[in-house]
Amino acid sequence: MKTLHYCLIVVGLGLNLKAGAQTGISGKIKAEYVPFSNYIRPVDSVKTGSSSNFKRMQLGFSIPLSVKIDSSGRPKMWAVNVEGAYAQMENRDYEVKLFPTEMLNAQLGLVHMRPISKTWSIMAMASVGVYTDMEKITSDDILVQGGVLFIKHFNPRTAFGFGPVVSNTFGVPMILPGLYFNWVTAGRYRLHVNFPENIEFGVQMNPSFELKAVVELSGMTAEVTKDNKSMLLGYQQVVAGLRPEIKLGKSITLQLTAGTTLTRSFTTTSRKLKDFFKAKDMADPRFVTTAYGAVALKWNLSKAKK
Secondary structure (H helix, E strand, C coil), X not given: CHHHHHHHHHHHHCCCCCCCCCCCCEEEEEEEEEEEEEEEECCCCEEEEEEEXXXXXXXXXXXXXXXXXXXXXXXXXXXXXXXXXXXXXXXXXXXXXXXXXXXXXXXXXXXXXXXXXXXXXXXXXXXXXXXXXXXXXXXXXXXXXXXXXXXXXXXXXXXXXXXXXXXXXXXXXXXXXXXXXXXXXXXXXXXXXXXXXXXXXXXXXXXXXXXXXXXXXXXXXXXXXXCCEEEEEXXXXXXXXXXXXXXXXCCEEEEEEEEEEEEEEEEEEECCHXXXXXXXXXXXXXXXXXXXXXXXXXXXXXXXXX
16 A cells, blocks of 8 residues: 555646646546445454545646747746645444544645757646644644656657655655656547556547546545654545546536445554555555545646647
């Protein structure tokens, strides 16, 4: 599960941004629901009678501050990213409190992207955010992240990036390897791999309707106090399903997703760097696979540079 937690740090930083910059305001609002599913006790992997659900609202948008197009048609830009997610959980029939009833993640970030050669670009990012279980908000709930990616554009549809990512998730600033991969095929049948966020395979039924099969990683983080120590509680989910995508106009798209949770779990980690590399004595708390549903509205007030 540490691999999932690392990927979520990368996703939260915004490294899942498309290598082709947006030249206008773009955003997304999304509502998700996971019905009650049984808690699997980590000590012996027994399915218990306890259960939890998960409801989340997400809102994010990007506002370009400055955009200049060079002679080759590639953008040099500065943009502000604003993201927020609020989740509620109902927890039934637990002997002791194991999971929060609320979580809030909100962050503000600055992104700069520019070409540095005919086939290479550089993307620099920095963000600060609040990650809390809503019980008590302190300075420990504030996380700062940043990174620089060097992106190789193999062609207009394929890009690979790498570079250092710095985060104070584990108390002291820690340098992690940042990886980015974006690949989109052309034609009526389209495969889109956007590491580490999702994989999509879609069929364009007509100009206004596309049906996709998706696998998607997401999660949330909250700083919690346990035994008078600052800890990080991480929620991870991987979902798979079908996603009809309907264009409501040139700039607005409606997405409906129905499927299942492949994995849904919580991790609690010390904020000491040395503890991140320690092997755990038992598995993380997790839940039985169950249904998943989401509805999202996306808008993009400019044409993406592919």
